[in-house]
Amino acid sequence: MKVLFTQNKVNESPKGWIFMHIETDEICTVIHTSSVFDPYPELYVWLGKIRDSHLPAKMVINEEGRGVELIAESTETDLLCFRIEPWMSYEDQTRLKIFIKPSNLVLAFTNSIIEFIDLHYQRSRWSSSDNLSNINWHNLLTPENTAYDRWEQRLAIYGGGEDRNAQEAQQHRQKYLTVTQQILRQFIADLSTSLLLAVYGRPIDAYKLSSFYENLITDLAVNEIDLHWYQERQSKIHQEIGELDFSGHRHPAHIYHERQARLETLQVGQIVDGKVHKIQPDGVFVDIGGCFALLLNSAISHDPIDDPKQVFRRHAWVRAIITWMDIEKGRVLLSTADLEPQPGDMLIDPLAVYKRAEETARNQSE
Incomplete structure (x- = not known):
């Protein structure tokens, strides 16, 4: 099996579309991923779930309301059943169904992503900022396909399901992430918000949100992290900042x-x-x-x-x-x-x- 990623041509519209080609000896199918849906964080979790033998692994590729679902399921043998099924679509037939080793499936996607970033990725054709080139795919997905217990950690890092239940998400993070990991996750989220505040004319609020992390390196170095203090301080600053409005800018998380x-x-x-x-x-x-x-x-x-x-x-x-x-x-x-x-x-x-x-x-x- 071979996977290829390509971008739209320079003069094509809309910007930001990526085409995922999946080729086997018998069939070739193309999946269109739209500019309003960034599949790569989800693809990382999906591949990590396969690598960690946490099956079935399912992910929807959205096409502005209709799309397909990538499904990897275990079988009675050591092979995976990998399928591409229509999802919320006028189609009613499976696009692809093959049997493949878990390690080979992960490797096919990993190599194609790495090649795409190294050789073909052009940010000028992308519709907005994205984190595609900020993920170290080599380190994340190339280890041997042995049974780790890291899927729950991945879920916790990506929020732990906070879009559905904030309290359960917090408990999930506390269970699967160390204190240091929880602080770093909080720091990254606030760093992104601070940058948006600065860009959209609120530098004082940006400084408020980022400045209380200035001693984070010291706390990490001497192992004096106080998670409760960071969370309390963060909550107080968010209350002072109030509703995030970025002068008409709508962050994807807010839209969701x-x-x-x-x-x-x-x-x-x-x-x-x-x-x-x-x-x-x-x-x-x-x-x-x-x-x-x-x-x-x-x-x-x-x-x-x-x-x-x-x-x-x-x-x-x-x-x-x-x-x-x-x-x-x-x-x-x-x-x-x-x-x-x-x-x-x-x-x-x-x-x-x-x-x-x-x-x-x-x-x-x-």
């Missing part, structure tokens, strides 16, 4: 938490209003106030639709009913067909369908 908060207000069977964000050949992505939902062609009307542009234009109002959702993964499926009083009404007069949406949904539920 906002989306999750919005998802928790939704439920299957709920009628939602939104605007068309993007029209694809197989469906429409709808902004429903903080998160994007997918309205597939088959769910637009009970009558067949060849092109969603028959019904929608960009930024148009949409009223639809939620038919499926996964809060943890941030996925929502919509239907306007289920709000049609008569099959084909969405093709004739969408506004009339929207006006009667509650009545139609109520009648269909009785």
Whole structure:
């Protein structure tokens, strides 16, 4: 098996797309990773999980609402079953299914990432700052594939699931990270925030947040780390700084938490209003106030639709009913067909369908 990473050409848009080619003797498949999704931290954890025999290992490659899932599962032999499955997609067939040694799978991805960074990676084609070239892939992924117990440490370093449950994440970090590791993780997070504060015109707050780490090297050298003091001081400074607003700049972490908060207000069977964000050949992505939902062609009307542009234009109002959702993964499926009083009404007069949406949904539920 061979893995290749390539970037979009200079004149192509949008910037930041990376294409992942996976080639075997029988098949070649291409996965597109978008500029709004940086797969590399997740890819590192996914590969580390395989290396540490913590299986199955699963990772979604996002394509702005639809994508594929990389799955590595153990078998009765010493081989892995490596698959690429459609996920939230109009596709219904497995793209790839092969059997391979765990070490060979890790090595194929590791070598391709290292080659890509060393020979082909061009930051000028990237849409924003990223940490791809700041990861030492040689050291992280090339050890022999022996059974370590490092997956839980990786999870703790990347937050411990704090996006789902802050208290459990804190307990996870306390269990799997040393005091020094917890301090360094806190320092890196605050360093990033300090840089953003400085860039967006808040140098005093940036200094507040970074200055109390000035004795960190001394504390580490003489082994006098006081985790409780650092955490208390950090909490107090964050309260003084207040809400992080960066003059309209939205940090990816803030966008993620906002989306999750919005998802928790939704439920299957709920009628939602939104605007068309993007029209694809197989469906429409709808902004429903903080998160994007997918309205597939088959769910637009009970009558067949060849092109969603028959019904929608960009930024148009949409009223639809939620038919499926996964809060943890941030996925929502919509239907306007289920709000049609008569099959084909969405093709004739969408506004009339929207006006009667509650009545139609109520009648269909009785």
